[in-house]
Amino acid sequence: MSSVNQDKQPKKDTKFRGWLRTIDSLKVMKWVVYLFFFLFLVLPLVSVFLVSFTGQPVNLLGSLVNPDIMATNIERLSNASFEHYSLLLGGTYFSALQNSLALAIGVSILVILMCIPLAYAFARTTMPYKKTLAALCTIPLIVPTFISAAGFIIMFGRTGWVNTMYQSLGFDGVLIDAYSMTSIVLIQVFFFFPFALWPMVAAFKIADISLEEASNNMGAKNWSTMVFITFPLAIPGIISAALLIFTVSFSDFGTPIILAPDGLNLIVVEAYREISGFFNWAGASILTIVMVAVAAIFFWLQRYVTKNMDYGTLSGKPKGTKLNDSKIVTRSLLVFTILVLVLPMSAIFSVLLQSFATTWGTGLLPRGFTMDHYATVFTRSGDNILNSILLAGGALIISVIVATLVSYFVVRENTSKLDFMSSIPLIVPGIALGIAYIQTFNTAPLQLTGTAFLLIVAYAVRRMPYMIRSTMGTMMAIKSDIEEAAVNLGASKLVAIITVVGPLMLPGIAAGSILVFVTVIKETSITVLMAPSDWAPMSLMVFQNLLRGEVYTASAMAMLIIVLVIILQTAANKITKNSLY
Incomplete structure (x- = not known):
């Protein structure tokens, strides 16, 4: 009997191995990838879409294993309506949407206006110190926005050093209120501009200069060629950059959650408060759908612009780019670039100073310096550093x-x-x-x-x-x-x-x-x-420390994040050999 079983066993193993060989392992992996995106992307978005109609959680996965959950879901879906969307027609939600759209549009316009001369300077001139300035123009991109908001508070808070200097000159009040829409706009403009700058630099670089040379040969002056030839050729890149800035600004959470005053409603802040403070599923879901819809529309516009606005003038024959070496132009652009960098660099430097400060009141500088805050970070928050990694x-x-x-x-x-x-x-x-x-x-x-x-x-x-x-x-x-x-x-x-x-x-x-x-x-x-x-x-500990008023420890941990990000970003640039200047 045992010998018969032993004879059958190899046959079963052979059949099993043969069945395994017939399986297309690559096709299996493709379905695994589809399943991953379905579970962790499509299903959550569909679920939150349904909740926006029911006003209560609808757990689709739970329905598969629990009849009670299925019955509850069926009941809730049967009572689905557009009632909750009426909240968008007035009140807090509508004002939050209006404010967020106004903020994103305003920031996009300001960033593009600021980046046009910057992009021209890096792409088409012999402006001095381009490599150094290009590196500095990249730093705001790697600073988390809630850290830049912390730097802004150090500068423009009630006892901030900028407002202190402003008052010492004989002025009353504050130069800028740190907790205001103005502050949010300034932070987003001066910390998001690299998102638009480098695509615009590329747009200026790739245009065929033969058109500009033809314009000059026909007697046009440099400024006329710049306005009527150079800039129009870069329009697709400029519009694409503007739409990108809109999306980034609209979805930014770090800046408004720190600096938005009580009377200012922004959609990301409202969504966070609805889910974390009130567990209002209907409100949070509606705001989520609105955020995704707005971002999707502008993302589609960006794709549409880059696809359909074809201003291509490049041919297969390589052409050298003649850089503008006018001293008036290059020096003016150098001064402008430095002025653009003053605000973000000052905010980062303020966070750095505060991370070493014993105390910092109304003076222009801290009263003393210490390493205790960094020691506190490594002793008390070592687990948080490990968690991040x-x-x-x-x-x-x-x-x-x-x-x-x-x-x-x-x-x-x-x-x-x-x-x-x-x-x-x-x-x-x-x-x-x-x-x-x-x-x-x-x-x-x-x-x-x-x-x-x-x-x-x-x-x-x-x-x-x-x-x-x-x-x-x-x-x-x-x-x-x-x-x-x-x-x-x-x-x-x-x-x-x-x-x-x-x-x-x-x-x-x-x-x-x-x-x-x-x-x-x-x-x-x-x-x-x-x-x-x-x-x-x-990042969570910095955020919580800022809300608790533990600004010195928060500044020390913020600087650790910045240094870590700079090191990794530098490594990435070396690997990709990416040169933007």
């Missing part, structure tokens, strides 16, 4: 795996649906994604709300597009015959990707990894909304 590392692992597979499927198999799904996080504000996650994963079978795992997934999904764009560019440069050779030698497609394609993608993966790690380290909105207390990262 572990959370960012977890998000990075997920991003690398998913982004590598997405890049392969999009480039090799032209999977447009996956390309579209992977782009959705670009239009979802962080606070909106956090609200969607909290609502979706608060019951079985995936009761993940309040866990570090869900926070890591949220980080990964939100920053996934950065990794995908980096790896996709590398993937396009890899010829398909390399992996085909591996398959012909007996390797499966999945093994070929891991052992052959993967190593060739390392430069793109490395650059994207640093970018993901940097942006996760300074992430504010998702962190504040979702981070569990035992997994609080550095």
Whole structure:
């Protein structure tokens, strides 16, 4: 009897192995990627959309395992209506939407007006110290906005050193109220302008100068050529940059949550208060849908502009660019660039000084200096530093795996649906994604709300597009015959990707990894909304310390974040060999 069983066992193993060989492992991985995006992107957004009609949580996953939850969901969906959307027609929500739109439009216009001469200076002139100034113009981009808000308070608070100096000159009151719409606008303009500057520099650089030369040969003066030839050629890049600034400003959470006065309603702040303070699912969901819709519209406009406004003039013949070396122009632009940098550099320097200050009252400088605040950070908040690294590392692992597979499927198999799904996080504000996650994963079978795992997934999904764009560019440069050779030698497609394609993608993966790690380290909105207390990262501790008035410790930890981000950003620039000047 035993010998018969032994004879049957090898046959079963052989059949099982044969069945495994028939499975297309690559197709399985594609479905795993689809499942990932469905669970952690599509489903949360659909769920929060349904809640905006029911006014109460609708847990779609819970319906699959719990009949009571299914019955409750059916009842709530049967009572769905547009009643809650009437809140948008008046009152707090409507004013919050109006204020946020006005803020984003105003910031976009101011940034573009400020960046036009800056971009021209970097792209088309021999302005002195371009490399140094270009590096300084990049620093505001890597500073979390709530840290820049802290610097603004040090400068323009009631006892801030700028207002102190202003009053010492004989003026009454304050030069700028730190807690006002003016402050929010200034911070967003002077800390978001790099988002628009470098695309505009590229737009000025790529235009064919033969048109400008023709204009000059026909007798046009330099200023006339600049106004009627140079700037119009850069219009697509300028409009695209304006739409990008609008989206960034509209979804910014760090600045308004710190500086918005009680009477000023902004949509991101209202959404945060509705979910964290009142657990108002209807209000939070409606505001989430509005944020996603507005961001989606402007993201679509940006794509439409770059696709349909074709001002291309480049030919295959390379042409050298003649830089404007007029001393009047270059020196004027040098002064203008320095003036633009004064405010953001002063805010960062103020945070640095406060991190070393014993006390800082109404004087222009602190009364004394100490290292105690940094010692406090490392002794009391060492776990927070470790949490930041572990959370960012977890998000990075997920991003690398998913982004590598997405890049392969999009480039090799032209999977447009996956390309579209992977782009959705670009239009979802962080606070909106956090609200969607909290609502979706608060019951079985995936009761993940309040866990570090869900926070890591949220980080990964939100920053996934950065990794995908980096790896996709590398993937396009890899010829398909390399992996085909591996398959012909007996390797499966999945093994070929891991052992052959993967190593060739390392430069793109490395650059994207640093970018993901940097942006996760300074992430504010998702962190504040979702981070569990035992997994609080550095950004959350800085935010909480600012709200508690522990400004010196907050400044010390803020400087650690800035230094860490600068180091990683420098490494990323060296890897990609990116030169913007």
